[in-house]
Amino acid sequence: MKSSLSFFSACAALCAVALVSACASSGPQSASARPVLYPNATLQRVGDAQGQVEVSGCMSRASAAGLSPSQSTNEVGRRAGEGAAVGGVASAVGALITGRGGEGVLRAGAAGAAVGGSAGAVSGAFHNDRPNSTYRSFVQRCLSERGFDVIGWN
Template sequence: MTSTSTRILCSALLTASLLGGCASTGPSSPSARPVFYPNAKLNAVGQERANQDADVCMGQARNAGLTPDEKDNAVLHGAEKGAAIGGVAGAVGALVRGKGVERAVEHGAVGAAVGGSAGAVAGAFHEKPSGTYRHYVQRCLKDKGYDVIGWN
């Protein structure tokens, strides 16, 4: 690979890493936590204790075999699609420009790396929280006297 190709590949991977981190927060992410309504139980024990009880309930959900995210492999599928599209586009582009087969392979590899990175980031934005996991945690917290009004 040429040094330009290497720089492009490194930039694509760095961008994918940074954007992937952004995709893993917020109320629709698997890392979200329960939000409590300030009822008598929360007022009596305080937010810190409520968060500890939420940790216990989330641990129980995991012990029951549940996970916070739907296991649909969105990141992997996005990376696969992106790599295939980027690889073909890079190789065909080099061939159309008359760069020869050797350069077409190089351009295809760079295209696959960039496309795979972009596809992985796109897939990360499609990760979904598990409704069953959330219902389990909410039920556990309800049994402890809390009122969960959402996830954040």
């Protein structure tokens, strides 16, 4: 019975992580967002399909200029380090409070650092996908020069 409960818990946790990561990798605040065009005279004249071709062309131009849609950060490493420090210290202090001395404190600190570092790395991975404002400005200016109005990103 305990084995099936553990299996169910593991499956539920994996599903939750998949759902959260899917949500985190899309939307206007993600690096994978695309410009939304206002239906001005240019878009009405050329049509939605050609408007999307122009969007893709401007995005390609920005990439060719050396810009990336995502702003690279060291969020994963930074959060892993923070998590390891907090987890290690908290576990060591907890071991001291409960009366485990010497080697018990070291073991608890090491275990806490491992768990905290892992949790911090996962957290950092979810926060590492930031849009690059310079890339977005480039794409918007390119589209503006072609007669399109960008009203947001989706």
